Amino acid sequence: MNIGEIAEKSGLPAKTIRYYEDIGLVMPNRSQNGYRHFNDTDLHKLTFLARARTLGFSIEDCRTLMALYEDETRASADVKDIATQHLDRIDDKIAQLQSMRETLSHLVAECAGDNRPDCPILNDLAYHRE
């Protein structure tokens, strides 16, 4: 498979696949013309990566998860640790966003949104005291 084909099959843009090769996540062979040549194992890896990225894992987490996946002597505890930490980070982010959301939605609700200049949103930004 050339890069275009595997891009379609894996759902990852060709650019991204080249980038993953750059950072050593996949190592496709090369044809004589210099084109990357991907096999089914590469496709499987890329699909794995695409799924892990969809779940929000960082590239470094993905690297570790792939290594664990390929290590038949792994302990599932190691995988669970990574996932749990990731989950904690997600929870932190959600909490942070919800706090923003809370404040913003109040301000938006209070703002008349007409052609007059008075605006509670700007007042908050200018004079907010924690």
Added chain:
Amino acid sequence: MNIGEIAEKSGLPAKTIRYYEDIGLVMPNRSQNGYRHFNDTDLHKLTFLARARTLGFSIEDCRTLMALYEDETRASADVKDIATQHLDRIDDKIAQLQSMRETLSHLVAECAGDNRPDCPILNDLAYHRE
């Protein structure tokens, strides 16, 4: 005020304040020795920016919001539009994170987390079909 003092008062790192000058968000005067010299207006602007950033507005949003703040003939509708769009982006992000959270928490719950290799998390990554 020198940069150290205003950094402390505004709560922004000196590095960040220099960056904000670079991109034209603040324009402090310079003393004869070349040091930046900030006045109360600068402090007010930086505090405004710090608050806007806390609420998650992008730098470009901040630039627009500051311009509106300084424009006495503004329409509050323009401010409300920016805030509403930002709120929508936040809602999107929260939804995305909660979807990840949902999937991940199930997988984590199913994983034994012991020293055996079998792991539902890796199975999902490797064989997930949407």
Added chain:
DNA sequence: CCTTGACCTTCCCACTACTGGAAGCTCTAT
């Protein structure tokens, strides 16, 4: 007067995870 240490300056690199674009080579079909 000299030195020390805390400030300040500019400049450049690194980070995350790509994305876009330019210049140029290869393949396929007409």
Added chain:
DNA sequence: ATAGAGCTTCCAGTAGTGGGAAGGTCAAGG
């Protein structure tokens, strides 16, 4: 022969800092 699609590498840029080098400035102490 040529057009167009697909491939290659390399370079630059994104957002918003953070880290650190190399060097100028200032105030206090000996």
